[in-house]
Amino acid sequence: MEIVLATLADCANTSNDGKLNLMGLFDTIYAATVPVTHPSMQLVLRIRAEPAEIDRQHELEIRCMDADGGELFKVKGGFSVRAAPGRAATFNHVVGINQLTFEKFGGHTFSVFINRDLKQTLELELAKAEAPAQPAAD
Template identity: 40%
Template sequence: VEIDLALLADAATIDGSGKLNILGIFDRLTAASFPTRHPHLSLVLRFSAGIQQVGRHDVGILLKAPDGNEVVRIDGEINLAPGPSD
């Protein structure tokens, strides 16, 4: 399993036909002082995998401060399904 897209954006949705819609991609975050709070953002990750990797997989996201201390940790699970056949 590989991450083939990773970015921060104002919002991201997947429509009824499976298209990924991304609004307001960030290329940097800035603040006048720290700590700070950003009102809302979306972490967009798209995974790529082979047919042999179909099924459930544990996934974790860890954000660290510059000093290496853990700031946020999110643990979860993804279910990889076969894509459409061509």
């Protein structure tokens, strides 16, 4: 299996005809203070499976870690891929992540494993938002 696209987005879905729709791609979140809870994001994966990987069960695991190795969350699930015999298949997988709380500023990673093999790592920076400039006093 190969991950041909991995990104974070504000919104993502797959249409009835298989098209991947993305809006608001990002790799940085700005916050004035921590802890901060991000209301909603989508982890978007486009995965290619070779003919030998079709019609069998696979394991997907996603881990989110902070820069110090602290785990924010881990999720596991299973999937199988359907395709015509002898043909590779590409499919979309959108994981909704709601109410994720970040305890500290800095780098965070989303590691994506398929069948216990690390396939992709996405970087997300939680950056301190600059305070707006104050008007000069008269």
